[in-house]
Amino acid sequence: MSMLYDGLSIPFKFFAESLKSSWRESVPYISCFETDDVYSIYLSGKLANELPEKVINQSFKESYLKPIATELNISLRKAAKLIALRNAWVTNFQERELPQISFHQLESQLNNEIAVDYVVLTSNSWTQHPWIVDQIRQEDSVDLLCVKPYTDEELATHHEFMKIEFERKMQSIEFCINQFKSQKGCFKSLLEANADCATYDVKRAEKRILELQDELRGQEKIIREAxxxxxxxxDTERLLNNRLPGRQQKTEEELERIEIAKRFVAQWVISLKNVLEVNNCGELANAIGNQRMILGRWENKKALPTISSLRAISKNTIKFGKYAGTNTKLYEIQTTPSLSNLVNLIEFV
Known part of the structure; x- marks a missing residue:
């Protein structure tokens, strides 16, 4: 198993130090609102091969990096690198690791370094992560890209532009949703991280249930056809055996099975008469649409019905007795034994 596949074994510090970051040439970004430089960070190293493609190469506009770099007193390069590493770890964990671990696994690990990393790095206070704080302290003061504080004139221009941009963005409901979330709470708690994992488990279980239902329907179809x-x-074998010349006498085992089957058929006829509240086989014949003589022979254990005859009358509508006029089918009547069990028994006689 790869190291990134088992997300719980990869703290952010180890993750970040295992990757190399390199610059790609900045290019100007021009829109109707501003002219900006775009800085690209390319992540490489052994672990990079296991990351989602979208985090391998990340680009940031100078207008986005400059406020962060100014606040932290670091270079644009360092700011872009830290943001890229943070984005890579969080994205990998959310998209590739969380769906692979269960709710109980995360719950059992909530006090370890990984859980703390996840909570801190998904909050607005992600720059307070110990490793990131240490990287900020190591910033090279002679870096030519180091950002100087805004002048009063720059601040006035910047604030005016940001005000216009903010008012424009407030026309988007998605921006307002994110804004409200930020105002409501600036970071994910351990309980929220716990709930996220539970949600992934539920979605994964629902998907598996659908797959199993499809598989079950397929197996049921195979069983029905078989x-x-x-x-x-x-039926064909039984018919051929009865028509073969020189058919041998039935064995004792076959005769015993026939007698047992006759006994259950007689029980079924008597039970059916009781349920339909009829007095004799003549009334029963009127009720189920069969011949009185045949029913009498079944009740007296003198004959055994065939499967085809039972199947034929099973769909007959009750025309006499208790269920007359209710459009009830014979197979729907609860008897002892049931008609379906009787058919299954005779099938093996």
């Missing part, structure tokens, strides 16, 4: 073939084969 059952039809098996029944057809057994």
């Amino acid at each position: 059952t039809k073939v098996i029944r057809k084969y057994r």
Whole structure:
């Protein structure tokens, strides 16, 4: 397993120090609002091969970097590097690591360095992370890209421009949502991180449930098709055996099965008469649309119905007795034994 795949073993400090950052030539960014330089950071190293592609090469406008660099008193280069590393770690953890670990795994790790890294780096106070603070202290004071504080004139111009930009952005509902979130709370708590992981677990479980349901439907279809073939084969085999010349006498085992089946058929006929509240096989025949003589032979254990005959009458509507006029089918009547069990039994006689 790769190191980045097991996110819980990669603290941000180890992650950042394992990557190399290099500059790509800055190019001017020109729009109707401003002219800006764009600074690109390219991440390389062993771990870079395992990162999402979108964080390998990151670009930042000078107008975005300058306030951050000024506040921290560091160069644009250092600001871009720290932001790029922070973005890479958070994005990798959120998109590739969180879906792979369970809610209980994260819960059991909440007090370790990784959990603290995640909470701090996803907050507005991410520059207070110990490793980032240490990098700021090591800033080279002679770096030509080091940002000098704004002059009063620059501040006035900058603030006016930012005011106009802010008013323009406030026309977007997405910007307002992010603004409200920032005002409501500037960082994710441990409970929020815990809840994020639980949400991933739920989504992953829902996806797996859908996959299992599709698989189950496929297996049920195979079973239904196989059952039809098996029944057809057994019916054909039984028919051929009965028509073969010189058919041998039934074995004792076969005769015993037939007698057992006759006993259950008789029980079913009696149970059906009781449920339908009819007095004899004549009334029962009127109720289910069958011949009285055949029902009498079944009840007296003198004959055994075929599967085809039982299936044929199972769909008949009850026309006499308790359920007359209710459009109830014979297979819907609760008897002892049930009609479906009786069919399954006779199938193996």
